[in-house]
Amino acid sequence: MELNLGVPSAPLRDGKTSFDAVAADVIALWNAEIDRTTMVAVSRSLAPVGDENGYNNVFFDSNTYGEDMGDALAITITYIDTGQFRHESDIVVNSSYTWDSYRGPLEDDTDDLHRVLLHEFGHFLGLGHPDENFQSVDAIMNSVVGDLDALQLDDTYGIAFNYNVGGSYGGVGDNDDHGGTFATATVISRNDTVSARLGSWDHDYFAVQLTTSGSLTIRSTGDIDTYGYLYGAAGELHAINDQGGDGDNFLMIGGMLTPGTYYVLVEGYSGSTLGEYTLQVSFDSDPAAGDTVGNTFASAASLGLDAETSAAIDYNFDIDYYQVVLTQAGYLHVSSTGDLDTLGGILDGDENVIAFDDESGEGSNFSFRSRLLMPGTYYIEVTGFLGTHVGSYGLTTRFEPVEGELSTAARLMNLSVRTGASGAFGPLIVGFVTEGSSKLLLVRGVGPTLAGFGVTDYMGDPRLTMYDSAQAEVDANDDWIEADDALELALLADEVGAFDLTAYLDSAIQATPSPGAYTIHVEDYDDEAGQALVEVYDADGLNVSGRLLNLSTRTQVGLEGSILTAGFVVAGEGTIRLLIRGVGPQLATFGVTDALADVRIDLFNATPSIIGSNDDWGDAQGDIAAASATVGAFALDAGSADAALLVELSAGSYTVQMKGVGDASGQGLIEVYEIPSQADLLNGNRGGNRTR
Template sequence: MKIKRLFILALFAVIAPFSFGYVREFDNGIPLAWVKDRTVVMQLSLGSGTRTLRDGFTSFNDSAVDALQTWNPHLAHLQFSWIKNSPVTPTEGDDEMSVIFDNKIFGSNFGSGVLAVTLLAYRNGNFEETDTVFNSAISWDSYRGGLTPPVYDFHRVAIHEFGHTLGLDHPDQAQPKQTVIAIMNSRVSDLDTLAQDDINGVTSIYDTGPAYKAIAGGPVLMDLSTRGTTSTGNSVLIGGFIIQGSQPVQVVVRCLAGSLASFGVSNALFDSVIELRDANNNLIASNDDWFTSNDAQTICSYRRDPPNSIESALLVTLNPGSYTAIVKSYSDAQQAATSGVALFEVYDLRTSSSRLGNVSTRGQVGTGDNILIGGIIVGGNTSKPVVVRALGPTLTQFGVTGVLQNPYLELRNANGNLVEANNDWQQSPEAATISADGKAPPDAKESAMAPTLSPGNYTALVTGVGGTTGTGLIEVYDESPAP
């Protein structure tokens, strides 16, 4: 992973009143940019704010958001998004886009007069990670109009640094030098927003790309996901799903890992790999870092791009049948396998009349953040009957050791309200329906429910009764008539 450092100097510059043109970032003649249609998630860790800034913002995070929004209208095939007061610990090399104040650049000193530095990591011309560090030794405010040193305007410097994040370089330091009115010049000036040259620069990069695609609605399980802990050997996270119908279905199968830290998961898997296998265990496809895939732009065009560059995603067209996805840690001679929480997801892109019929995931059921969690999205405008199960003891029949002896299952709606809960499936008021559907768990201590769900988002949570732990299996079945 190659790192290039860029910086803006805290020197006043008089801008000449004519222009030659914007300048892009290059590496050995290759222009640098993000994968088209990607959503770049910026982790803003600039403090909650204890005073009102001169332009009315109550925190530097808010000023940074406005700087990002200054660029967004000019990005036809890319968008910035952000997480304010991010829980992510800023680290160089974590493939997160951190924005912070510090008196050092991840351990290195700022040069004399340097206001901020943006570090860019890229592979094969595609950005992988950016980090922006604002010099905390500088006196900062957020304002417009002429500069008032020694207090510098955070907002215009942020616009400049986020221009580097997009792939623009300093016109006034180009070879040959460009004399241009631009926020992207290396020296801060009275210019406090984008100039036409800056806009021309980003539109030249992101004005073209694959068209964004909408996923057709319908009374189907449009998204099935499971979050759990993956480790090594028999303790990897294993997801299974079935395509029902007579026609091939195009799906996105992905694994989120490091980006879960943005949602407060403290022990997220650092670097994920996903393998997809058919019913005969033949490898269909695998992926390590999704943004290096030939399908990366298409995945982005469906807005299914993972937030972190070293997460995994596959775009595949599958015939009806059963499939297994294995989620595990990346490892090689230099990087040992690790364990952590990961999220396995399958998205039906609705390209045919066939559908996702069910999903199941086997993983470690712990406590706290380490329980097994399944996600369901019911599309369309009609209710859908489903069966949700949590198995444990039955897994011993398949050679699994250390199983969860007594699973407990909860189903909650998008607001977190309890829809239904079950300990032993035979005690469920829907036990007769579960049996009639052929979905009765083999062991009486296992859990199951058969609700009819209105369109919307749902979460199923599997824990162990009494705080017990072990390997468990969560399953979601679509019980409506198959296509």
């Protein structure tokens, strides 16, 4: 280890006379825990410093070979050749920080080189961050520096697994009862029972030879928490399970196995899982293990549109396919029942996923409604969660036909609002109206992901709640990734063309509301102010009677220079007439005491170019008052300084921006209304819906 950390300007608190001495002490601590390898500390090294130069350099700098280190305390860079062998690692300590070497609680104004180098030399030796691999342990190798200043049990177990030879470490040590690799696996028969024991960071391999096709049922028994895996000779995974058996034991079934050698891997829940277990293996000459439902589209079982059936996931990675045929357009509702943790989806004939769900039903069952399906053949897919669960399940389908003529006429498809919210702004409240029939919506409250679009003052942890017109909660979400339908939310976002949510703290729901008025409330979990984006996507598309009718949002405008921005997308054929209003002074009649005194709105197209503006609504072209009455909006006082526009738009993306004249601040309301056609009015289809 080529140490070039130098000498501090003042004595270090732990008595060391140089930073190189701190590093040498850390190297000695790691060396005491490992066999077969020794790190050699070279203080005041004369070796050249550089990337991929054949030397393991350890030094201070504010960047890593030209790359900014950001707020990282230190970075370990490892170089790996094409054979996956490490041939060099350099440790760069960030010189932008104030460094000392001490023990005890971490201090706010001085960073401890001792504990940081303990962490970085762990990376040098091949250890990762246990807390980023779903482990909750005390470890110097956790990703966030803390009050720990010494190696912990998890650290020493981890390094022993990589380097030691005197224990039972996954077949590496001398005292292991079963091999830790394919080559050293214990050979067992296809119907066998074997006793075994796991030591610290141990794992056991067993080899099973099949001379005929069939399936293997493999289970563990005992008092320790075990995982099981079944691999083919080329390393392909055939089965995996954690707790499918009794207690903490696994139960897995490898199906569709052809003649050859297979390997069973048994490991504990963690490196500290110690104790005895029994492995039982049994062979079934039926490769499909009794499977009765086809695993391909060609062998799919036929199923009615309003039907109930029962079947089973018979082995790991088993897939059941059902074929449904639609003779008219409509929506397909599909759900599972039973104790098995199932996933379900609908695919078209080209294997495109139309809908997908995990746990929206009761317990671990799926339940979903497809988007609008045209007449044709579709396939329902049922699997066990992660391919690891086997057992019986029930399946129910219900078809919701769409009656009448379908239309592709222009309509509002997507609605969005972005502005400051929480803190001094208060919650962001967005209202919208649907009509015609129930419809599938994707609703999102976005904060942290906005950073990817250059927004620096984003809301840190948005929480989203949807209410109906009676203020009853329809649905809510805080962190979208923790939702039961997180996978379907991601799939739905891709389907409607929404950008990916790159932060788990953003929020999202999918809803299928009946026609009516709804509001979306978005606020920060800790009530910290920041920019937030609310989006409402029509996931049903065109050709449906249900549609989004209008958008409204009210918030504080002008605070810290903020403006209120509303966006919408027009899709379909022809044009649509819209009434767009920016309301400030008129809010006083509803008891709002801090309303904007004078409002201006600007309408942009996707270019973006301004295609319409208004300051005082009385100066706008068209009969604003008549249009307001037609859509059921409250009247604006004659001569008020509110703003409004009447526009006719074709398909495209549009944005409305609202601000106070003279950069004034106060409460403001944006409204976007679709103006019904004369035919709609004559048929009584539209009018009288509004949100405030």
